[in-house]
Amino acid sequence: MSVPDYMQCAEDHQTLLVVVQPIGIVPEESFFRIYKRISAVSQVNVRDSQRVLYIRYRHHYPPENNEWGDFQTHRKVVGLITITDCSSAKDWPQTFEKFHLHKELYGATLYDSRLFVFGLQGEIAEQPRTDVAFYPSYDECETVEKRIEDFIESLFIVLESKRLDRATDKSGDKIPLLCVPFEKKDFVGLDTDSRHYKKRCQGRMRKHVGDLCLQAGMLQDSLVHYHMAVELLRSVNDFLWLGAALEGLCSASVIYHYPGGTGGKVGSRRAQGGSLSAEAGNRHRPGALTSNGINADTSAEIGRAKNCLSPEDIIDKYKEAISYYGKYKNAGVIELEACVKAVRVLAIQKRSMEASEFLQNAVYINLRQLSEEEKIQRYSILSELYERIGFHRKSAFFKRIAAMQCAAPSIPEPGWRACYKLLLETLPGYSLSLDPKDFSKGTHRGWAAVQMRLLHELVYASRRMGNPALCVRHLSFLLQTMLDFLSDQEKKDVTQSLESYTAKCPGTMEYITLPDGLKLPPVPFTKLPIVRSVKLLNLPTSLRPHKVKSLLGQNVSTKSPFIYSPIIAHSRGEERSKKIEFQWVQGDVCEVQLMVYNPMPFELRVENMGLLTTGVEFESLPAALSLPAESGLYPVTLVGVPQTTGQITVNGYHTSVFGVFSDCLLDNLPGVKTSGCTVEVIPALPRLQISTSLPRSAHTLQPSSGDEISTNVSVQLYNGETQQLIIKLENIGAEPLEKLEVTAKTVNTKEKLYGDFLTWKLEDTLSQFPLKPGKIATLTVNIKVKLDFSCQENLLQDLSDDGISVSGLPLYSPFRQVVKPRVETKPINPQESSKAGDFSHVKVSDVRISNICGAHWAVLWFVLTRQCHLLLDVFNSTEHELTISARNNEDLILHAGECQRMAIQVDKFNFESFPESPTDGTQFANAKQLEEERQQAKGLEINSKLDIWEASVEGVLNQLVLEHLQLAPLQWGE
C-alpha cells in the first residue's frame, strides 16, 4: 500500500467502501452528476433493524490499497457501481463484457456490483436484471437512489453473513491467518500448529470481526472484539495487528464520543444531496439514537460504557498504535493515516499541543519517493491540519511549501496558477493583507523578512501566470508597504523590475478581481514621494478678491436676522478654524503647496502629479518633477483652475511613479500636516492690467503691506516741472470692468510739504467704462512738482536724508482692488535709474522730483510804506545752469552750485480783509498769513531752463518776515 488517503478520519472505519467508476466513454460532467446523486446515499438504515450502514464512495481507488482490506476492512472495496453510456443494442454485449472485466479488478473483495446503463432503450432494457439498471438518459433516472439503497441492502446481507460466519466460528477448526501483503513471505514454513501461531490467528480474526461489527453498525460488539483482540495480540507480540486492533478500539470509541464526526466533512456530504439529504437525515435518526446509546438494551449500554475508551485514553491508544506501526517500514501509510486521524480527533478535543506532536511525527514519516503531486498533497493536508488545530503560522508555512512545490523546477509544466492560489491562502498566516490601508497606521510591525519573501513569490508567480497587471499590483504593494525594510540595492532592483513590468502594463487604481472572487485593492504610492504637508495658497495679491464694502458694514451676518449674537459669533469662530479664510476665484490659476521628500536612494521622477478635488469642477494642471536622492523637504506647487463656483475640497493628489498611477487621498496619509483643505470658489472677476509710460524703479519705496500691490515706477522731475503720466488700463479678464476709483495718497513725514502733486481727470476715463474684455482705457495723471524751500534751512537737509513724500493712487474696480500706484518724491540718486523687473499686471508710478533750488529767504526792508524788497539767497543745487527771472527784475543766471542774492520788490498788503478769530491765536493767524502769502507768491515767477514753474513761498516765510510784509496799521494822510 503506497497511496495514503489524507482525508481519512476515525469514523471512516465504520464505512463500507464502494467504488463508482465509468466504463467506456462517459462524459465527465454526466458521470459526476450521477456520482453526486449516488454519494448522497451515504447512510442507510437497514430494514428490520436499528443499525445504520455508512457508505464511503470513491471514484478512484488504487487496487494495491485494496490488498490491505483484510487488515482494516474499511479499506476493502466491497461494492462496485459502474456507469456506462450505451446508445445502441449492438454495443450492449461489448459493454457488458467490459463490466465483467472491470469487476475482476477488485474481484476478490467485492460483495456485489451494479451496472448503470444510460441511453439504451429497447428489448434489452426491458429485461429485468438485478445487477444492471437501464436509464434512457442522464436526466431520466429518478430511481437511481432507490437502486443504490437496494444495492446497499444486498451489501449488508453479505456483510452480515460474513460477520456471523466469522463471529460464531469458534470451533476447533483452523482459523485462517489473515495477513497484510508484505507479511506473506514471512510466514512461509512456520509451524502452523504452535500455540503461538494459533493465538496470532485468533487475535487477528478477532480484530477482523471487530471491524466487521463496526461496519455492520454494532458498536458495542466491535468494542468487545477489539478488546479481546488487543489481549490476544499483545501476548504474541504481533505489533502490526496489535496496532490495528488498538486503532480499531480508538475508532469505535471516537464514533461513540463524537457522533458528529471528526473529519468535518459530514455536513458537506449531506448538503450535496439537497432534498435527498433531508430524507437521509430522517432515516438516519433512529440509527443515530442507537449510536448515541439510547437503546432498550441496557445491558449493552453498560457493557459499552465499560469497554469504550475515555477521550484521554483514545489519544494514548493512538500513540501506542502509531508506535507499533512505526516498527514496520511498509506500514508507513497506515501510520501516516493513523496520525492524521488522531490529529483530527485531537482537534475536536482542542488539544493542540498534542496534535502538533502527532503532526510533527507525521512529517517525519518517510514514505517511498513521492511524486511531486503527492508532495503537494501532503504539504497541503499538513497545512490544513495545522490550520484546524489553530497553528496558523505553521499552516501557512506548509501551504507555502506546497505552493513552491507546485512550481518546482523538476515539474515539466509548473502550475503557477495553483502556486499563486496557494500563496494567497498563506497570507493570513503571515498576518499580511493585500490592502495597503492596513499598513497606513504608523510604522509597520510584522515579520518583514518573511512577508517580503512571500510578496516576492507572489510577484513571481503572477508574472509566470502571465498576468502582468496582477504582478504590477503585487510589486507596487511590496514597494509601498515594505519600503522601510528594503535595502538600497533592493529598492533599486524592485523599482527597476517594476518599471520594466509597467512598460507593458501600467499600474492603475482599479480593483483587480481574481477568478476566485478575491479583490485586490489598488496600491497608491503614498510614500513615493512622502508628503509632509499640504497647504492651499491664497491667490497672488494682485488677483485676490476684495469685498466691496457695503453700507451695512462687515459685522452683519447674512444668515442671521440679528445684528449681533454671541452664539453665532462663536459658531462662526469654530467654522473658521476649519475653513480657510481666503477664497479662490473661478477661472484663476489656484495653487496648492506640498512639502515632499524622496525616500529613495536615487532620483525619483514623479510624472503627472496633480490635485484630486471634489465639489467644484476643477481643471488640474499636472506637473512633473524630479526629486534628488534622499532629498530633504522639497516644495512642490500643484496648480489648477476651478471651472465652476462653490466649495472645493482638496482630497489628495495623483501621481505616476515608475509607471504606476496612484491616487493618494490625504485622509489615508499618516503624518500630513494640513491647514484645512476646503476653500470657497467665487465667481470669476474682471482683471485689470495697468501699465504706465514711465520707467520702472528697482526700489520699493515702502514695504508693501498684505493687501496692496505695488509696482514702482520712477520719474525724476525738477522742482516746478510738470509731466504727464499716462496710465494704461487694460482689461485682460473675461468680465467687463464697471467701476474705477482713483485716489492719491502722499506718504510723507513732513506735513509742511503740501502740494497737489497729482491731478487727473477721471471723467474722460470713466466715459470708456464699462470696459469690455480686451479693451484699453487710459488715464492721464499730471504730475506737478511744487516745493517750497524758503526759510526752513533744514528742509534741504531733510530732503536729502529720507526723501519727501510718497503718494498712493489706489484704483478701484468693482470687486477687486487692483492697484495702488505710488508716486514718490525723492532726492536724486543717479543710480536709481530704472531697472527691468518682473512685469506684473500693475504698474505704479513713482515720480521723483528733484529740488532745484534751495534758498534762503530774507526780507530786506526799507522804510517804504507800501512796498518792500524781498531779498533771496538763491542756491542752485543742480548741475544745470539756471536762469531766474522775477518781476521787475533782471534775469539772474545761476551756474551749477552757485549761490546768489536777488531782490524782489513786492507790495505790502493788509491782513485786515481776513477776520481774526478770537478763540484761536497763533495757529489761525498762521493759516491766514499763509493764504495771503500765496497771493504774494504769485509775483514770484521763476524761469528755469527746463520749464516754467511757480515756486511758492508759503509757509516758508517766518513770522518776522511776515510782520514786515504787512502794511503798517497807519493811515497816511495824503
Add this chain to the structure above:
Amino acid sequence: MAVCIAVIAKENYPLYIRSVPTENELKFHYTVHTSLDVVDEKISAMGKALVDQRELYLGLLYPTEDYKVYGYVTNSRVKFVMVVDSSNTALRDNEIRSMFRKLHNSYTDIMCNPFYNPGDRIHSRAFDSMVNSMMMQVC
C-alpha cells in the same frame, strides 16, 4: 551555543532577531515565526495559572531535524525564542534556562532606557554584545 535569538513583542512581531551569520537568515525567520504557534498555545494553556506561580520558561517548543527551539515568555508577554543546534548535547535545560534569564535581564535594561520606546525594534549595543556572547560560546 545558540544559532538564533529572537525577541518578539506582545503582538507577535519581532523586536529583535539575530542569527549566526553563516546560516540562511530567512530560514530562522521561518523557524521562529512558526514556533510562535506553539508559544501561543502554551501561553493560553498557562493562562489559568496564577501570575506569581507562572513559569516563564516554556521549555522546548519543538524540535526540527537540525535544531531545537526553546521559548520563554515574560510577564508582559514578550517572548524570547532561542534556536539551538540539536547536535549540541552539552546544552541541558538548566543552561537554556540561565541563558534565557540573562536575556531577560538584558531586555529589562533596554526597557529601563528612557529613550527606548516600548514596541520599537531593539537597537542596543549592549544587547547585541550580550546576544553575540551567547552565540559565540559554540566552540
